[in-house]
Amino acid sequence: MPVPAHQRIQSFLDYLKFERRYSPHTLTSYTTDLIDFLEYLESQFDVVDVKAIGSGFIRSWLAGLKEKGLTSKSVNRKISSLKSFFKYLLKTGEIENSPMNNVISPKTSKRLPVFMKEEDTKKLVVALTQAAEDWKSLNAKMLITIFYATGMRLSELINLKEKQIDISRGQIKVLGKGNKERIIPVSKEVIVAIGEYQQLKRKDFVVNEDYLLITEKGKKLYPRYAWLLVNQVLGQASTLDKKSPHVLRHTFATHLMNNGADLNAVKELLGHSSLASTQVYTHNTIAKLKDIHKKAHPKA
Numbered sequence: 568m569p570v571p572a573h574q575r576i577q578s579f580l581d582y583l584k585f586e587r588r589y590s591p592h593t594l595t596s597y598t599t600d601l602i603d604f605l606e607y608l609e610s611q612f613d614v615v616d617v618k619a620i621g622s623g624f625i626r627s628w629l630a631g632l633k634e635k636g637l638t639s640k641s642v643n644r645k646i647s648s649l650k651s652f653f654k655y656l657l658k659t660g661e662i663e664n665s666p667m668n669n670v671i672s673p674k675t676s677k678r679l680p681v682f683m684k685e686e687d688t689k690k691l692v693v694a695l696t697q698a699a700e701d702w703k704s705l706n707a708k709m710l711i712t713i714f715y716a717t718g719m720r721l722s723e724l725i726n727l728k729e730k731q732i733d734i735s736r737g738q739i740k741v742l743g744k745g746n747k748e749r750i751i752p753v754s755k756e757v758i759v760a761i762g763e764y765q766q767l768k769r770k771d772f773v774v775n776e777d778y779l780l781i782t783e784k785g786k787k788l789y790p791r792y793a794w795l796l797v798n799q800v801l802g803q804a805s806t807l808d809k810k811s812p813h814v815l816r817h818t819f820a821t822h823l824m825n826n827g828a829d830l831n832a833v834k835e836l837l838g839h840s841s842l843a844s845t846q847v848y849t850h851n852t853i854a855k856l857k858d859i860h861k862k863a864h865p866k867a
Contacts (some may be wrong), residue, residue: 572608572617576601579655588746590722600648604628617661618836622669629670629794639673646672678851680817681809682802685825688818691804700781702771707800709780710762710793715749717741718819720835721812725788728777729765734758743838751836753797820845824852 578597583589589597607628608614614624615726632642646667653665683691692715695708713724723741727786731740736753772785780788794812801810816837823833834845 572605572615572620575617575656575661576605576652578659582655583651590744592722593744594765596644597648597651600645601652603648603749604645607631617656620666622666625666625670633673639675643672643675646670671788679854680821680847681807681814682806682818682821683807683814685822687805688822691800694804695800703796705764705767706780706782706793707786707796709760710797710812711756711800711815712760714797714815715759715819716753718816719751719840720744720816721790721793723838724812725778725780725790725793727780730777732758732761732779734762741838744840747838747840749835749838817848820848821851824848825855 576598579592579601583597584594604625605684608620608624610625611627614620624725629642629646632645648669650665650667653662653667654785656662657665692712695704695711710724713719713727717724717739719727719741720743723743726742731742735739737755737758738750741749741751743749765779768781772781774781774785776787778787780789780793782792797815798810801807801814820833821839823836824830830842830845830849833848834842837845839845
């Protein structure tokens with residue numbers, strides 16, 4: 568009996584949401600990729616049974632995406648979504664072999680992460696400390712300070728609760744992807760800044776929720792608010808092409824690596840599941856070593 572693909576997609580998404588506890592953002596990406604693929608199968612090949620999906624159909628869809636101008640990175644994300652979906656179908660016994668076994672991912676050019684120089688970061692933190700007067704300025708200071716001190720993801724920081732901050736030990740418990748917990752040590756200065764922020768928050772607002780950062784209206788910080796604030800501050804303080812919170816995550820990791828941090832330690836601090844994700848920061852370290860060699864070596 569045919570197994571309708573759209574039903575299995577919904578079962579798969581429910582599995583990711585309730586059992587794997589994927590973030591809403593990740594679920595949206597999976598949903599978009601899988602629905603687009605299903606619509607292509609139905610319109611081009613009249614295929615609705617998951618058992619009838621072959622690697623040829625998948626390669627045809629991917630080729631069409633490339634013709635439309637999608638980058639290799641975007642195509643690989645869609646391939647990743649399909650791999651996870653068919654892996655789920657294998658697990659549940661809906662199929663015996665994954666059609667993804669014969670699908671090759673396109674090569675992507677490795678772009679080095681965009682980051683700020685150490686001296687520019689220090690100037691930025693000092694400038695924010697001196698300028699913190701209203702709540703937007705205060706939030707800008709806290710966002711920049713915590714992002715750079717911890718390397719957190721945007722979603723992790725806006726969902727950070729006060730109970731996750733251990734003031735006595737100088738550390739923060741972060742809830743990352745897949746609900747994985749990790750501990751990030753922070754300096755005394757960061758703990759003091761957080762404490763001052765909490766005092767002002769309790770003075771100016773009656774806050775029922777336990778989230779650390781709030782807007783000037785006393786509500787929980789939302790992604791767009793934080794992204795725009797960081798983008799604005801970095802736009803004023805740097806000439807970088809990218810000015811997102813992720814730049815500060817890259818900056819955190821790069822500065823650690825440049826100052827001799829162990830690669831595995833940086834992996835744990837960032838919450839990466841694979842060391843390959845962290846290794847990109849070694850390229851920046853090598854670039855710095857080459858620069859030092861060129862400036863210092865008499866025969867360089």
